[in-house]
Structures are given as structure tokens and as C-alpha cells.
Amino acid sequence: MKEIVVISGKGGTGKTSLTASFAVLGGEDLVVADCDVDAADMHLLLEPDFALSEEFYSGELAVIDQELCTGCGDCAAVCRYDAIPVVDGRYVVDEIGCEGCGYCARICPTEAITNIEQNVGHWYRSKLRTGATMIHARLKIGADNSGKLVAKVKNEAKIVAERDGKGLILVDGSPGVGCPVVSSLSGASLVVLVTEPTVSGLHDLRRVHELVKMFGIPSGCIINKSDLNRDVLADLRRFLDEEGIVLLAEIPYDEKFTEAITSGRTIVEHDADLAGLVRDCWRKITKLVEDD
Amino acid sequence: MKIAIASGKGGTGKTTLSTNLAVFMAQTEPVVLVDLDVEEPNSGLFVRGDAVHDEPKYKMIPVWQEDTCRLCGNCQEVCNFNAVMMLGPSIMVFPELCHGCYACSELCPTSSLPMEPKKMGDLRHIRTGNLDFIESRLLISEEQAVPLIKQTIAYVDDRFSADTLKIFDSPPGTSCPVIEVTKGVDLVVLVTEPTPFGLHDLKLAVETIRQLGKQFVVVLNRYGIGDDQVEKYCEAEGIQLLARIPNSRRIAEIYAAGGLLYRDVPEVGVVVEEIAEFIRSRREVGRS
């Protein structure tokens, strides 16, 4: 089974729009995993039916039993996150501030504090309008994406792929360079980096590529809005060459992308010329993954 | 006065707005621009100035003292984050996983895990005219943005009076780092774009900011593309849509080259002035 992970260091490069386009092109042959949980937007283009929904637990939350609490304040004294304020004369855990370290529970002299598993959101298994299955998730306010959630989403995608005999998983990866990205990349057969020829884009691309290098996963790059700046484009091409990253496509800046999204469609369903470009790109990607 | 420029989604134009707003307002008063998107700080690409101060930033992590340790394994037991592990005759600490709760250190029966500083990032402070620009950058191996964001805000609070205008360029999204940035500000400016993605993520951001009980307004960037759903949503929710920055390829090109817009693009200049006026009027209200 092959896994294609699409990432971009910075937001707004068109990663999600392009990944959704690939999902449409791949049709029923693939399983989609939306690991960009903090900004899960793929569903706006692919119309998932949210058929199966499961609660997701991650980390712990301290809870003070007011019947047992004597108000000694030891818990607040050891809390490094100022997460046990006094409210109406009682010590109460601030749910948003609590990191779930468990320290307060360990030292409470009357054992008034317990750690409970925190429900931080839900993950879903949906059928898309393309006929494919997508695994995605939604987190509650203030909850953070984590390696665990990304792994869960990818794992569920794998289970479906195995069950339905699909050989390809398409992953919309997490942004940034932290734990969720590491989890997004782990197990990937090919990484597709989406960037733009802006000073910010190149800068963030370098950062995220360091991670990809560490994992030794082959990578390709799509330069979106490619005609915005000739100088930065040249710098980008040079960087890709130096690092041995395959240039998958250069897609010019075009208002049609936004038009497509606004009407709830991917670019390959909206404009023939751009569709051709994206289709060629996808062909290159699938070929690279097969050759491996 | 503190203002956070935030957005539910990446790439909506937060940095464009914060840098242009800061440089514009610094023409007439002292302004502090703080880039708190510590994983990928970008606004420094648009601002040049003279170095004022650079300092490494540290977080406290436990460091194993071999000679006093009797390998009881309590540290591994009390760590909820898999950051401390007993492996054979030694204790291993994983700094990136450590949340700095101090439990292993303070509960160690032989005091063999004292907390010591470890570098997690760098703070850079430059100045040009009336504008002080502070940027913090996480080391690539670091996963947690919140400790560095906290310390950067503390640096700014120490050096500048409460009255000085401070603009916080926030990370995108609605999770812990964003909450850390916005929890201490007087006003949040949410930047979005008039597309289904922009609307969807704006709603998430609004939910978060409302839960924090913060005052906020919306700025619509790349106005002219997409549809009118964001405008309709703001109207229906009674949310003030403060300004609309027009969409133009020219704006995208200047941004791509790392240039500032308010000078070269009149439409942007007008909007930046509007927003600056609003901030000044809010400040007067705050003072009286």
C-alpha cells in the first residue's frame, strides 16, 4: 500500500485545494485522510457524509472533587500553568489551561483530584461524492492536534484501504514542523510539497523540507501561483535542484481557482486548461509512487 | 494597548495586515510589532531595522544527575508525557516532549533530576524610527510554541509601557498557541477571505474568541473574489466588518517580493488608515 502525503510549510499555498483535486482524479481507487485537523477544509469540496463518528480522547484533565477538597491549595502551588484558580472561594481546575500533567492529583493530601481522559473532539469515516472513503476529524476549541490524532486518522484510513482493497492513501498533511507533521510524514511513500514563489513560501519550504530529509522520504514539489515573482521562482527552482526534489508542476496564478472553490468544486471540475495541468501533475505523482 | 491579528486559516493576510498597519502607524506614534507565529515567523521578511537586542530563550527541563540516582523509576512513573524513561542503568529525558510540569524533578526522592534551562528558540528585537519589531523563532526540534510565546509577551511587557500600542501577529488556527496570544489582548482583528474556506475557518475563530470573551472585528482580505457569504455571516451575527482589502494580482506580486503595500497600493493605504483610525478611537474609549 502506498501513501502520498501533501504538506506545505505555510498556509494559503493551495495545498488543500490541490489535494482535493487529486482526490477527485483518484476517484474510488484511493482512501483520503485529512490530517490537517486544525483547519480541516477538504470536506467543503468533497461533501463527506459523516456516516461514522467516534469520540476522540487525548491527554488528561484534572478534576477536583469539592466534597473531598479541604482548600489547602497544595494543588495550585505545584501547578506550573496557573490552571487552578480560586473561583467563588473554591479551587477549581481551568479546563483550557490544564495541561494534564497529573502532578496535582499525585500530591493532593485528601486524594480529591482525579485525572480523566479528555474528549477533545471526534474523528469521522465518510463516503465522499467521488465514491471514495475519507477519514477526517474535528477538534474542540483549544484542543491541539497531536501525533496521536494524526496517527489515528491515518490508521483508520489504512484499515479501510485494506478492507476495500485500495492500494493508495492520499493524506492532506498538517502544517508547521511539529509533532503532527512528523506523524503525517511517518510511513509516507512520497511527499508532495506545495509552495509559492514568495519569500515567505521559500522560507517555510526550507524549514519543512529539513524534516522530510530526516525521514529520507522522496519528495516532489508543486509551485503554485508560479508567475507571481520571477526572482523567487528562480530561487525556488534552484533549491529544488540542489536538494534533489522533483519539480512536479508550476501552476500559474489564476482567479479560476477561487471561482471553483466558491462553487464547491475542485479546479479539475471547473476549468479545462488548469485541469489538464493538474491532471498531468497527478499522473507524475502516481508514476513516482509506482516506480518506488 | 494590545491588538492581536489572527485568523482561523493560514494564508489570509495576517502578516500583510500586521506589518503594513504597524509601519503605517509608527509614522506618528511608537508601535511595537510582535511576531508570535513562532513556528514560522514571517513578518521579519518585510521589516528592516537596526538590531536592538538578540537573546536565546530557554525552557526548563529535567537533567539527570547520575551519582545520586538510585534508579527507582519514580520519574518515569510520574511523567504523563513519555518525556522521562528508565533504560537499563540510566535515565533518559526527551526535552521536546517535556511540558515543564516539574513533577519528576520535585517528586524525585534523591533530587537527581534538577530542572535546568535548555534553549528552545531565539528572540530578535530590531528598531526603525518609532517601530520596535520583536520576533521569536522556535528551534526546529521544538514542538511546543506556548512557552516561547509566553516568554516573548513577557519580554514585551517588561520593556514597554502598557499604554504603547502593541500589535501581535498571531499564528493561524484556533488551538493553544492562538489562545495564548489572544488571552491578554484588548482587541482581536480576525482576517479572512470571502471564500467557503475563509468562512468556515472564520466561524471556528469566532467561536474561540467568543469563548475567551474578547472584543473582535473582522477584516475581509482579497475582497472581490469568491462570494458574499462572509459578509452575510457577519451581518447575521452582529459582527463588525471593519474593512475590506481589495484583491489584486499587483498586491500579490508586491507581497511575493517582500514589499510593503500601503505605500505603493492606494487601495491598501486607505484601508490601513481606516483600521488605524478605528484602533485610535478604541484606545480613547479605553482611556476615558
Add this chain to the structure above:
Amino acid sequence: MKLIFTTQGTDWESPMDPRFGRTRFFFVYDDESEETQTYDNTAIENEAHGAGPRTAQKLAEFGAQVLITGNGPGGNAAAVLKATGAEVYVGAGEMTVREAYEAYRSGSLKKFQGV
């Protein structure tokens, strides 16, 4: 010598698991006694972060000298593996356990550079 494979199943024909930290199973093979053992690692799913080092710690408990896997361990897990002295071979992510063993024996797997 004890070899450990990261796998998705419990026998020689099972596919390898390309991941290390969150691998479904360990397949342990002692090439002197020719005995095999498996370890179910699925409980690791509950770890929000730091799965890699925990799994590496488990490997140490088995006393394995060689680890054969797909992409390789992340930074923290690699540090633990280094401390145990295990040799790590990568590139077997798409094979069956048997194929991975043959590839290791014929020297066609890459040695992981981080350890």
C-alpha cells in the same frame, strides 16, 4: 542473535509495518534457537506523543540486537535505540517479514544513519 521486525501481522508472511513508533506488532526472531515471538504494540495508540521512545524501550526489553523496519525511527526513538546498541536497517516497509529477512541477509537493506 535476536532480530526484531515491525509488522502488521504475526507470522513470516505478514506485511511489514513501515512505521516504528506506532507499529502494530513486533515480530521477534532468534536466529540461533530459530524461535519466534510476537508482541502486540497496539496499546501505543493511546500515547498522544512520545510513542517512538516507548516502543524503543519495549524493544530493549526483548534484548534485540537488530531492528528491521520501514522508514526508521524519529529523533527520540533513535536516541533510545542508540543507547541500547541495536543496529537499525530500513527500507523494508513494503515487504513481507520473510522478504525483509532475506533482504537483510543479502545485505540489500540500508543501515539507518541516525543510530
